[in-house]
Amino acid sequence: MSPEFARNMNALGVLAVCLVLVLAFYFQLVLYELPCPLCLLQRVGFVAVGFGLGLNLLWGTRARNYGIVLVAAIFGISVSIRQILLHIVPGTGHYGAPVLGLHFYTWAGIAFGLIILGTAVMLVFEKQYDLAADVRASERFGGSKLAKTAFILILSLGVANAGSALLECGPGICDDPPTDYKFLDKLEEAGET
Template sequence: MKRNGIMRNINAVGAFGLGIVVTGAYIFQFTLHELPCPLCLLQRIGMLGAAFGLLLNVRFGLRPSHYALALLSALFGAATSIRQVLLHIVPVAGRPPGFGTPLFGLHMYTWALFIFLFTIITIACLMLYNRQFRDSRVLPLTGFQQFVFWFIIVLAGANVLTTLLQCGVMPCPDNPVEYQFL
């Protein structure tokens, strides 16, 4: 049982880390006034989906299906990141060479790709530990686990709200410059 507590905490830390990345994207969005493009919004969904998969392990017990959801979400996010990197790898005349302000020399979508790849590798390594699946009891959440659970829930709600404000019910513009509903 103690090992499952450790694995649940590892999953909570992973979900928290992904939530911090999405929070960083919001900091860029609101402090630098850089609205996310449609691919950026899809990458946020991939990060939140991976975080939800890990949170399912924390809340409902350790199961391969929960890891599978996290892996599929991270793969989806990696695919959208790769698409965006490839779109900006060769600049087109009259268009800037990247989208958004770089962070430590790399654009956010490149960092997102690295984070998704790290997430995929980490989850695959966690799944190698078979003993965690023997005891799948639902245990009460610790204070940190509850915090992470609600942190991710609030981030997901904020993502829905800000996307609705930015795009409305129509497809998001390729290069957004303003909120549709503000």
């Protein structure tokens, strides 16, 4: 696998993670399904996966960047499994509307499992780490429009998720289940007094 092919695969991986985050925002902003604290932690896992893949786009493919992806995906799947187990017992309810019969936390667990598997497969191909074939320093930022777009998009979604979590939870502990944007309510109350 050439370094350029590996870079394109990483860019596609970042775009897939971005799609997951965009869908989560759609449910949050359009359908007003606020993410629970465990959902927010799963988003952190997705952003960290995108960050690790983004480092491969920015600086060239490195095993240590895949390590970041693996740690983030293991964190994410752990949180997903925790949430699945909280809702697996009959009568305990669920959180959020199902999508194709499964809830977001179940889909997140599946996605993190696929990320772990895909990263393990990518680690097998050693030619992607060939420094002689790596791009010149002047071309390191992405090398292609696809890579540049993917990197900028994951950074933007990471910032948007951090802002969204701040608006929902404020500087303190998040409500479970969330009912509104706590920080905005506090600002509104402060403006009325």
